[in-house]
Amino acid sequence: GWLVGPMLVFGGLLVGATVVLAEGAPNYPQPDRLWRLVERHRVSYLGLAPTIARLSMSLPDAALAERDLSSLRVMISTGEPWTPEAWHWTFERVGQRRVPLLNFSGGTEMGGILTGTVIHPLKPCAFAGAVPGTGADVVDASSGASVGVGVTGELVMRTPTIGLTRGLWHDRERYLESYWSRLPGLWVHGDFASRDADGMWYVHGRSDDTLKIAGKRTGPAEIEALLMGTGLLEDAVTIGVPDPIKGTAVVCLCVARPDTDRDKAVKVLSTAVTAGLGGAFKPADVVFVPDLPRTRNMKLMRRVVRSAWLGEDAGDLSTLVNPEAVQAIRAARR
Missing domain, CATH: 2.30.38.10 (Luciferase; Domain 3)
Structure with missing residues (x-):
């Protein structure tokens, strides 16, 4: 990204570190490619997006256990909010409860605004200050x-x-x-x-992604955390679509884990949302797709998801690492 990239390259080299840059996706050609890179190059300071953690959660237990990740000293994430399940998985499975998992939030236009540190306590999904x-x-x-x-x-x-x-x-x-x-x-x-x-x-x-359903407001991340908490999904995104009664209705687009029974999962996922937020937020649709559109730094493009679902022009897709996901969403809508 425009912020993390310069920080990594210039910051890393200025302090005398070796910077490991890998072209392509973190889960291709092997699903555990990122963790193989950590093992091979003895990475000590790992930057990752929560998306990568959610993708890795679908790995068999043995696949991660085979990787030697003992070189890790610090993990830091940015780009999107964590779900509790992904944070705990990363802290416990990757970091073995010994490696600090720090949050950072900022932007190209201003640098950083919130951060975690190695001298403050940790809480799941939180920033120290x-x-x-x-x-x-x-x-x-x-x-x-x-x-x-x-x-x-x-x-x-x-x-x-x-x-x-x-x-x-x-x-x-x-x-x-x-x-x-x-x-x-x-x-x-x-x-x-x-x-x-x-x-x-x-x-x-x-x-600006806030959903206002029947006069009640919530963020997509709250709904997505409930979906991911079922353990049935690799990833999920929630969008709001026009509804003649509520004003806005919830649509959940999900990437299922390989062993998920999709027919049964629809009811489980819908129930999880209503149990957590109330009946007004019952999804109008729960749809399974093979992937969700993301940029090269794995940031989810909600704008593109919503446009594709509604059959609108999705705009410039040149930054997407997987533009085929857009067509898959359009096909699922039909």
Whole structure:
């Protein structure tokens, strides 16, 4: 990615580290390719996206047990929120409960806003705190006032950080409109976040992906965590589609594990969502697809998923590592 790539290459070389770069996908030609690379090159500092962990969870127990991952000292992730199941799997199976699994959240335009560290306690899916100098806060999306413990709000910066961009190329007004105009005086990161009583921070997904179902709001990540918690899936994405009664209805597109009985799984997955969030969020459709469209750094493209499902123009697909997934979604809709 535009942020992690330069940090890895320049940061790694500046401190005298050897940087391991591998072309292609982390699970091809072998499903455990990433872990073979760690073993072969004795990787000590591993960066990964939660998606890669979810893909690896489908590996047979013996496949991971055969890999020597004892060189690992730190794992750090970014790009999307963790699900609890994937975080625990990575911490326990890959890191053997001895390797810190740190969260980092930032963006091309501003560097980092939340992070974990090796000197703070760990909690599943959490960040230890704000990056110094950002004035990070969680605020009400309407008023900009700070919200309390356990309340989900917009993640913002109150202080312009040293890493903040000054504008977009030949489009300064768009920059100001996108980041500084929604809540005057605050940089709006575009993610929902919260803090707990121990001072740990959590990111709950993009605020512009919010689903409003029958007057109730939630983020796709909350629904996806419930789906993944069934243990039946390798991956899942939730989108909102127009509904004449609710305004928006939930559609879940899922990548099943090889041993999953898909006919039975539909009911189990739907029940998991309603049990966790209530009947209003019962999925209108639970659909199985072979894969989900992702960029080369494995970031899920929700915009593309929704456009493909609705039969709309999906836009520029040149950054996708698996453009064939878009056509598969269109075919599943028919």
